Amino acid sequence: MTVLVYQDFLQQASRKLNSAHPAGLRSAVLIVNFERLAELDGALGFTVVDDILQQIAGQLRNALGPEDLVGITGRYQLCCLLADLLTDAHAMLAAHKIIRILAQPFAFGRRNIILAPRIGVALLNESNNTLDQLMSNASAAVRQAKLEQNPIKLFLNEREDPLLFQIDLWSDLGNAIETGGLHLGYQPQIEIASGKIKATEALLRWHHPNHGPIRTDKLIQIAEGTALMPKLTLWVFHTALRECAEYRKAGLHAGISINFSADDLRDPELTELVAQGLALWNVPAGDITVELTETAVMANHAGTLDTLYQLKKMGLKLAMDDFGTGYSSMARMLDLPLDEVKIDMIFVRHMATRHKHERIVDSMITLAHRLNLSVVAEGVEDLATYQRLRTLGCDVIQGYLIGKAMPLPELIEAVNNQSFDFLRTSPHTATEN
Secondary structure (H helix, E strand, O other): OOOEOHHHHHHHHHHHHHOOOOOOOEEEEEEEEEHHHHHHHHHHOHHHHHHHHHHHHHHHHHHOOOOOEEEEEEOOEEEEEEEEEOOOHHHHHHHHHHHHHHHOOEEEOOEEEOOOEEEEEEEOOOOOOOHHHHHHHHHHHHHHHHHHOOOEEEOOOOOOOHHHHHHHHHHHHHHHHHHOOEEEEEEEEEEOOOOOEEEEEEEEEEEEOOOEEOOHHHHHHHHOOOOHHHHHHHHHHHHHHHHHHHHHHOOOOOEEEEEEOHHHHOOOOHHHHHHHHHHHHOOOHHHEEEEEEHHHHHOOOOOHHHHHHHHHHOOOEEEEEEEOOOOOOHHHHHHOOOOEEEEOHHHHOOOOOOHHHHHHHHHHHHHHHHOOOEEEEOOOOOHHHHHHHHHHOOOEEOOOOOOOOEOHHHHHHHHHOOOOOHHHHOHHHOOOO
């Protein structure tokens, strides 16, 4: 039994699918992808890796049934047509059998190679009845297996292909930027010492016409690394400054925090765009805080540190967001021109009831203050947590206790109604002796 090359596999597999099956028998396509082989190209050479793939394909050919087909259909990929299955479940059994075979280190010369296969399974049915469709669905299942870190994934008709979904969202996001389909919500940040709003955080919101609200992290994931990211950042920055100018005119004398991504820090035009925005909307640079994820500021990318210092020189403040959840390096922090850190809500939310959480927050506040940094605690949802943060010396709080992110008109209305003044008047916030 031979292993087929790409075109031969397509021709023979198509003929088998189009021929009449014995009554009650089913078919399926398995895509077997090997992530580790890509790493070996540079170490062993392309010819050696091709030879390895041929030998693996031969192992699978010997393990499957006489009517089944195995072909090399990609650089690190095999495709199997299971021609005569008693039930659909037998396709998954075959996939598990392949995983067991390939779980053993592959002996190549003096080396044992771990293959790390992922298998996508697509079943023949009324809606998936061509080889092209089956292979496409099996490939989608492989991608999902990688995302979920599973060795095997079965394609289900009702599941939308995440790659195609992301491509569609990318196109729709570009249109939303151009046509005003996005908006910002503003979540107040309260200074503990005064009980007043120190700033608001501008949070991006997108209500997709077909898919409903899209999570902000998903939205950034779609844009990051593409031409949309600088356009999105520019839209957010100008919209935030314009609306900040509006709420300052309405009597709310507070700054604004704006999130920048790792991509933004690598944009050589960023500082010029920021300078243009400041001049256009006449918001003092000192009232603007640029929030950066811990991962972004810790990345030792050429030019990132220079960009941060340029923003700092322009008068903007810099904050490390999600502090404690990334890969902080104390040596790296000493190089960064930060003004504040934001303690992530996973530590704050349970600190009033879990002693370990409180100790972590206490340590973070102490460390930040010793580095002359202000501290913002996110995810404050009750007075007990607020009281503990106040006792520990936290500077600013943000969370549902104060309010959710709200559109600009709601924010101005809430300020006019003195909705945030309860912290100054509540007996729970009286100064301790």
